[in-house]
Amino acid sequence: MTSYQAIDTKKVHAHVIQSDQEALDIAKALAAQFKHGAIERDAKRIFPFEQIEAYSQSGLWAITVPKAYGGAQVSSFTVAQVIALMSGVDGSIGQIPQNHFYALEVLRNTGSEAQKQRLYQEVLHGARFGNALAEFKPKNSSIKQTTLQPHHQGFLINGEKFYCTGSLFAHRIPTLVKDKQQREFLAFIPSNSEGLSLIDDWSGFGQRTTGSGTVKFDHVYVHQDDVIAFDQAFTQPTLVGPFAQIMHAAIEVGIARAAFEETLVRVHQARPWIDANVDAATQDPLTIYEVGRIAVDVRASELLLKQASDAIDAAYAAPNADNVAQASIQVAKVRAHSSETALKAASKLIELAGSRGSQRQDGLDRFWRNARVHTLHDAARWKYYFIGKFALNGTRPPRRGTL
Numbered sequence: 038m039t040s041y042q043a044i045d046t047k048k049v050h051a052h053v054i055q056s057d058q059e060a061l062d063i064a065k066a067l068a069a070q071f072k073h074g075a076i077e078r079d080a081k082r083i084f085p086f087e088q089i090e091a092y093s094q095s096g097l098w099a100i101t102v103p104k105a106y107g108g109a110q111v112s113s114f115t116v117a118q119v120i121a122l123m124s125g126v127d128g129s130i131g132q133i134p135q136n137h138f139y140a141l142e143v144l145r146n147t148g149s150e151a152q153k154q155r156l157y158q159e160v161l162h163g164a165r166f167g168n169a170l171a172e173f174k175p176k177n178s179s180i181k182q183t184t185l186q187p188h189h190q191g192f193l194i195n196g197e198k199f200y201c202t203g204s205l206f207a208h209r210i211p212t213l214v215k216d217k218q219q220r221e222f223l224a225f226i227p228s229n230s231e232g233l234s235l236i237d238d239w240s241g242f243g244q245r246t247t248g249s250g251t252v253k254f255d256h257v258y259v260h261q262d263d264v265i266a267f268d269q270a271f272t273q274p275t276l277v278g279p280f281a282q283i284m285h286a287a288i289e290v291g292i293a294r295a296a297f298e299e300t301l302v303r304v305h306q307a308r309p310w311i312d313a314n315v316d317a318a319t320q321d322p323l324t325i326y327e328v329g330r331i332a333v334d335v336r337a338s339e340l341l342l343k344q345a346s347d348a349i350d351a352a353y354a355a356p357n358a359d360n361v362a363q364a365s366i367q368v369a370k371v372r373a374h375s376s377e378t379a380l381k382a383a384s385k386l387i388e389l390a391g392s393r394g395s396q397r398q399d400g401l402d403r404f405w406r407n408a409r410v411h412t413l414h415d416a417a418r419w420k421y422y423f424i425g426k427f428a429l430n431g432t433r434p435p436r437r438g439t440l
Contacts, residue, residue: 051163053107054096057115063095064119072126076400082245085130089165089206092123098134099160101141106157113280113353114346117287121342124291125298128407129246131291133203135284136168139277139438140211143223146275147266155262156225159208166225167207169252173199183254185214185222191260194224198252204228204235205248212254213267221268224259232257243403243410271436274361279349279368281438286345286368288411289375290338296382296404297335303390303401304328324389331385334378341371362433365440366424373420379408415439 054060071088078085092098097119102108116138124131144156160166172181174197183196194214204210210233212224226233232255239250270277308321348367352360383405390401423434434440 051094051099051161052096053161054100054109054111056109057111060097060100060109060111060115061118064097064122067092067095067097068122068126071123071130075127076398076403078127079129079245079400079403080397084205084246084248085127085133086206088127088130089133092130092134093165094163098137098163098165099157101138102157102160103145106153107161108157112346113283113349114343117283117290117342117346120284120287121291121294124288125295128288128292128403128411129244131288132244132247132411133206134165135281135288136170136203136211137166137207138284139281140166140168140223140225142277142280143211143267143270144265146277147223147269149265152262152265164208165203165206167201167204167210167228167248169198169201169204169210169212169226169254171198171200172196173251181213181215181221183212183214185216185224185264188258191258191262192224192264194226194254194257194259196254198254200239200249201235201252202247202249204250204252205237209263210235210252212252220266222264223267225263225265226254226257226259230257230259241410243406243408245406271438274356274358274436276349276352276356276361276364278436278438278440279345279361279364282365282368282372282440283342283345283349285411285414286338286342286372286375289379289408290335290342290371292404292408292411293335293338293375293379293382296379296386296408297331299401299404300328300331300382300386300389303386307389307391327385327389331378331382334374335382338371338375338378341367341374345371358433361436362427365434365436366427369420369424369434369440373417373424376412376417380405380412383408 054063077083100109100111101116102110104110120131141160144153183194183198185192185194194212207228209225210228212226214222214224234253236251304324308324345367348364352364386404387401423440426432427434
């Protein structure tokens with residue numbers, strides 16, 4: 038196990054992106070850079086510190102900051118496209134900023150004006166937020182044992198978190214805590230705080246360099262100005278849940294698309310006669326059939342991602358029970374579909390690549406391993422359940438971070 042020292046936020050000065058198109062242009066250029074070394078980073082579990090630094094300093098980690106606070110406030114679809122691009126070249130890099138954007142969305146909905154002014158400015162200057170939300174030891178995910186106790190001008194936090202994706206790269210770690218009245222808050226804790234330990238003990242066989250290990254809090258002090266309400270993000274109609282999930286869907290769409298594109302390359306390499314003439318291609322109709330099926334599934338996931346993003350953006354200005362429910366259902370559709378598509382596309386890549394598909398040096402297995410681990414985040418079967426209830430009788434889905 039290894040602990041990491043926090044990065045000094047005073048030394049970061051990021052570019053400020055002005056538009057959706059600029060965000061996409063920068064993302065494409067960075068994705069091309071990050072593709073180099075991706076296989077080695079996965080195989081040797083080399084953390085992408087250099088890549089994440091470039092990623093955040095490019096301004097892409099601030100693209101959801103509202104225009105009123107100096108940000109680009111890009112569309113949900115632009116955010117999804119950026120994450121999909123990064124996930125296609127490196128699944129871990131694609132997932133690392135997900136909770137950063139999630140924390141910013143909670144801040145937008147429940148933070149005070151002063152908190153928004155200060156934390157948005159930090160992000161515009163290049164600060165990165167990690168997360169410490171989930172807990173490993175309780176019997177189920179709804180139980181939270183990390184506590185918040187008043188102390189001087191703030192609070193003391195005690196507890197332990199796991200699945201803390203992005204925490205090793207973060208300047209602040211938004212932490213889900215409960216007070217004595219069982220109210221939930223999100224505390225934006227500086228990652229160099231005394232009593233805070235960042236532990237690299239994530240051992241998943243996929244998404245290997247996301248930094249999703251343990252964060253421990255031993256009487257960690259946080260100022261009251263760095264604590265915002267969390268439960269209010271779900272007691273009223275907000276887009277916190279749909280926005281969280283659209284990013285997870287984008288990760289899977291990116292992996293699926295990249296796996297399919299790699300499949301096309303490998304099929305041509307393994308079966309050069311496919312390029313020779315149309316008649317010769319019919320000698321292997323099953324391969325062509327499988328490629329066709331994946332092509333349809335990947336495109337369907339891409340279109341569902343756009344449809345869901347549009348539903349989020351349609352509700353952004355004036356969220357209410359109806360349009361938030363509609364956004365949640367549309368996002369559930371793409372999330373359920375993208376989970377299946379990513380697994381299928383990644384598996385077919387290995388199958389259709391032929392004997393080379395199993396060679397470790399080619400790294401083709403990383404697409405399936407990343408997809409398999411990421412799709413375990415929250416079960417697709419529950420997406421279908423709530424989609425079915427909505428389709429049958431119009432029952433709105435519950436408001437939570439997994440819908």
